[in-house]
Amino acid sequence: MTQPTSRPESRTEAPRGRHLSAPPTPPTLATVADEAGVSRQTVSNALNNPELLRPETLVRVQSVIERLGYSPNRAARQLRTRSSHLIGLRFEPAQEGTSNALMDRFLHSLTEAASRTGHHVLLFSGDSKDPLDGYDDLLRSTAVDAFVVTDTYAGTPQAGFLRERGAPFVAFGRPWDEPGADHAWTDVDGAHGARLATEHLLEQGHRRIAWLGWEKTSRIGEDRRSGWQGGMQAAGQDTRGLGVRITDNVDAARLAAHELLEDPSVTGFACASDTLAIGVLHACAERGLRPGRDIGVVGFDDSLAAQVTWPGLSSVRQPLEEVAVELVRILHLVLAHKPIGDKGRMLRPSLVVRPSSLRS
Amino acid sequence: MTQPTSRPESRTEAPRGRHLSAPPTPPTLATVADEAGVSRQTVSNALNNPELLRPETLVRVQSVIERLGYSPNRAARQLRTRSSHLIGLRFEPAQEGTSNALMDRFLHSLTEAASRTGHHVLLFSGDSKDPLDGYDDLLRSTAVDAFVVTDTYAGTPQAGFLRERGAPFVAFGRPWDEPGADHAWTDVDGAHGARLATEHLLEQGHRRIAWLGWEKTSRIGEDRRSGWQGGMQAAGQDTRGLGVRITDNVDAARLAAHELLEDPSVTGFACASDTLAIGVLHACAERGLRPGRDIGVVGFDDSLAAQVTWPGLSSVRQPLEEVAVELVRILHLVLAHKPIGDKGRMLRPSLVVRPSSLRS
DNA sequence: ATGAAAGCGCTAACAA
């Protein structure tokens, strides 16, 4: 017991694996240090504070690292630095029957954005009845550095819970009506998106443009609706009797569209989702109306369904790539305990125009 | 320096946090041990080998754990046990313009299945030009226990690479033509799915059933095609001139369908994807043919697009939930170095019937 | 500019 903390000499030479089939133990800091003839600390510095090393030492160490294919053990580093470089995301399934396949795109964007700063995304699930399930465990076991919360519509308690626990997080979605919310967030301006859709339809010569949206309880839905209303008002158009609130499914939209189309002056439809817009297309088909020429239809989200539907559905597209980049950017500030300029940042969606809204 | 490895007494009382705003340091094994008046090892046993403890000790320790909300530090555990309980999955974006939104469903199923055994899914991205990018880093830094590989069609080198590196992994997708492949895998029997579709169309009274599939280079595509062929042959139907190979997009399918429909005896379409099936629906619309009554159409994958398309597209649905469960099951065997009965297991898809293929 | 010591929180191996 002369050198309690020093590594046994045999470290480098003797692989201790018991299973012959097991993967070989990767090299450690000690392996590299031995090989390069420096102390372990110097190798660590080569990685984390290269400016501290004499250039020639640095080069030597780096070449050994390269040759050995050394990569620092994450667990050890995490244990020491208390940082896992993992971002937790609770992953709910996309609702079947709706065209909401945004998660796919968002998740990829987030994975990409996170990887650019050496972070990874950790997916976890939770009891669908308990919106907080899963968070606590990861927090207490210090498994993740932070969370990205994606469903912060009114009534979701995640933000409050995480703030109370002192857990770093950023939200995709504004805090709709939480009075004390002071967390960082990014969101997409749904009202602006709906306004884009409305203005586009106006430009195409439509005057009486209907809105097909979700129930009043949906804050996101009401926000989008306000964009339609604003656009119509700015154009001096009356919206009375043109705004409809229904559940997000094709058939409800189809029926609502039929009703609205009884009035032949109604020729435009801005919708809160692609699902609803597709319902309008169905109604048009059943009435022998041609989308584009006779009726202008715009959906929301630019889902895959919008892209393959005939005759090609115009849709408002959310800038998910930018959202992800922005979320990761703020996350950094939050993790560094740095002040964030604006707590929230609103990103603007764009309009993808397809034949369903083109008169030509 | 009398007790080099013992913890300082003050451990429990003094929170060492520097930032007042920082989250509180969670309790550790030592905190629990002190509180319960036992050694740290006993607490560890209470967690990992409860049967070793005297029942009354166990209860006492558990109640302290409960009260303190203790959860073992993952990094420390991972460092010691060399197991992260993380499953790596390289996540590629869904192709825009196709209706392939399977990843969403699969990912959720996998997250769920993994969580049931205390695992989490770690998402990583990689240079799309290099199919191996990302794997190596995670491997060398021992960040994940294993990988789930999702794109093992012919020519993808991941399986070979991982095997060579001795990295544990399971594949979603059979090894199409790797001679030496001996890894564990699960796949969905695409031929069976296409056969289901074909038989269903035959039952609906169709005789001349066309196949719209992908280019010959796609093994998955050829596999599905063989199911159609088998079904037709079993029914004594000639397939000559009825099988078409095109790229996976709506317009190519639309054109191909038009061509096939020049022959009025052709009344059924089995397709390798929903995208292609939707192309057929478009062609029908353009010819004034009604899907279901006049023409039977079946797609593949039961995507969201299939569900919202008019008049409701029948489609072959992959049992992704089962795939995920099976993958996690084998992963356990692989990680435990246990023998796996069958290296591969084929799961059967089912047919979701909607109006596009119903005569009634 | 480099090295030695200490310790993050846990569990495997062994001792009592």
Added chain:
DNA sequence: TTGTTAGCGCTTTCAT
């Protein structure tokens, strides 16, 4: 059945 010791691989602190 419980406790003690050692050490996983890394970084922080302090010494040189």
